[in-house]
Amino acid sequence: MDNLLTNGRYRELIRHYRLDEPIYVTRPRMPSLEAYGDCLKHIWDTKWLTNNGLYHREFEKKLSRYLGVEHLNLFVNGTIALLVALQALRINSGEVITTPFTFPASTHVLHWNRVRPVFCDIDPKTYNIDPNKIEKLITPDTKAILGVHVYGTPCDVEAIQTLANRHGLHVIYDAAHAFGVKIGDRSILEYGDLSAMSFHATKLFTSIEGGALVSRTKVQAERIYYLKNFGIAGEETVIGPGINGKMNEFQAAFGLLELDIVDQEMRARRERTLLYRERLADVPGITVMQDMPNVTHNYGYFPILVDPAKYGCSRDELHDVFRACNIITRKYFYPLCSTYPCYSILPSAHKQNLEIAERISLQVLCLPLYGDLSRDTIEVICHIVRNLT
Numbered sequence: 238m239d240n241l242l243t244n245g246r247y248r249e250l251i252r253h254y255r256l257d258e259p260i261y262v263t264r265p266r267m268p269s270l271e272a273y274g275d276c277l278k279h280i281w282d283t284k285w286l287t288n289n290g291l292y293h294r295e296f297e298k299k300l301s302r303y304l305g306v307e308h309l310n311l312f313v314n315g316t317i318a319l320l321v322a323l324q325a326l327r328i329n330s331g332e333v334i335t336t337p338f339t340f341p342a343s344t345h346v347l348h349w350n351r352v353r354p355v356f357c358d359i360d361p362k363t364y365n366i367d368p369n370k371i372e373k374l375i376t377p378d379t380k381a382i383l384g385v386h387v388y389g390t391p392c393d394v395e396a397i398q399t400l401a402n403r404h405g406l407h408v409i410y411d412a413a414h415a416f417g418v419k420i421g422d423r424s425i426l427e428y429g430d431l432s433a434m435s436f437h438a439t440k441l442f443t444s445i446e447g448g449a450l451v452s453r454t455k456v457q458a459e460r461i462y463y464l465k466n467f468g469i470a471g472e473e474t475v476i477g478p479g480i481n482g483k484m485n486e487f488q489a490a491f492g493l494l495e496l497d498i499v500d501q502e503m504r505a506r507r508e509r510t511l512l513y514r515e516r517l518a519d520v521p522g523i524t525v526m527q528d529m530p531n532v533t534h535n536y537g538y539f540p541i542l543v544d545p546a547k548y549g550c551s552r553d554e555l556h557d558v559f560r561a562c563n564i565i566t567r568k569y570f571y572p573l574c575s576t577y578p579c580y581s582i583l584p585s586a587h588k589q590n591l592e593i594a595e596r597i598s599l600q601v602l603c604l605p606l607y608g609d610l611s612r613d614t615i616e617v618i619c620h621i622v623r624n625l626t
């Protein structure tokens with residue numbers, strides 16, 4: 238890399254395009270400060286800070302309606318929602334088949350529930366768990382399949398459900414990236430047993446930190462409610478070993494206001510995605526993702542793949558040039574979860590079982606994408622990609 242950054246031609250490019258202010262991979266669309274101030278005033282006046290307050294109740298109701306789901310429990314963050322998803326299904330031993338190409342939380346929640354992750358390779362087009370490779374990993378210890386809708390691209394939900402039905406397995410989705418995504422008219426959150434969402438500040442839709450768990454039945458939703466509230470079912474009744482996963486009023490009020498602006502944010506991100514796609518369409522060695530038929534995408538991320546043999550330099554080199562230009566791209570998801578020291582000794586973590594995931598993790602780079610990102614900045618980013626090699 239030293240060579241690339243010290244090479245005169247690249248130095249010239251970096252000098253020319255270096256931005257004064259950093260451009261991050263994402264930024265949240267902020268609700269009106271005045272409106273949030275009104276919410277803060279209400280919180281101050283009522284002194285109701287958490288525990289199913291007014292904003293929590295309102296947010297849960299409006300969010301369910303917006304997403305088109307019936308049973309939704311809010312959470313303090315997406316990781317606790319995932320952790321509770323496994324507890325809700327009583328999965329606390331054995332194995333769960335999952336993807337290595339994801340954020341650490343998706344795998345860590347298995348470990349925290351004393352479940353062994355079994356890594357399955359991914360599909361080269363969607364970058365999601367490949368259903369064709371799941372069946373050979375199923376053993377008598379397998380309890381569930383945990384898919385992740387990476388970048389909001391739906392997993393092959395029908396194929397996964399068919400496999401799960403055939404083998405009597407649960408299906409959990411990490412839908413942290415999949416806010417508002419639909420297949421036909423149906424929310425992506427309506428597939429599988431449970432779907433966990435994240436509303437972290439880096440997400441398309443945010444409640445500062447936050448999350449939700451979407452379930453199929455009222456009974457499940459009630460169990461989840463107890464599990465996220467210490468197992469408390471009444472003033473003097475604790476029905477099981479719960480945890481504290483509650484969202485507070487500050488988060489809920491923020492989330493409520495975000496609901497009014499998330500459509501605008503999605504539209505703005507879609508426009509920027511289309512511009513990126515147009516500008517990068519014919520760059521040899523650069524692959525961009527396309528929309529899938531019958532899917533409503535949310536345009537939360539803009540990942541590209543850099544094939545070094547065809548492009549002329551590696552993903553890491555391109556990333557470093559961007560950094561030198563003050564453009565903060567991110568290698569989501571490198572390294573693979575299967576390479577972390579806590580999981581790399583697992584038999585399923587062997588590189589040769591995960592060839593596609595290995596390749597994609599070495600080639601993927603998420604470019605900046607958010608509603609306020611200027612078109613001029615996108616032109617600069619695309620110019621760097623087009624002219625680096």
Ligand SMILES: Cc1ncc(COP(=O)(O)O)c(C=O)c1O
Binds near residue numbers: 385434436448
């Ligand atoms: C795929 C995925 N799963 C889980 C999480 C964890 O969510 P949270 O940060 O809300 O705990 C994130 C991101 O933060 C994520 O990207």
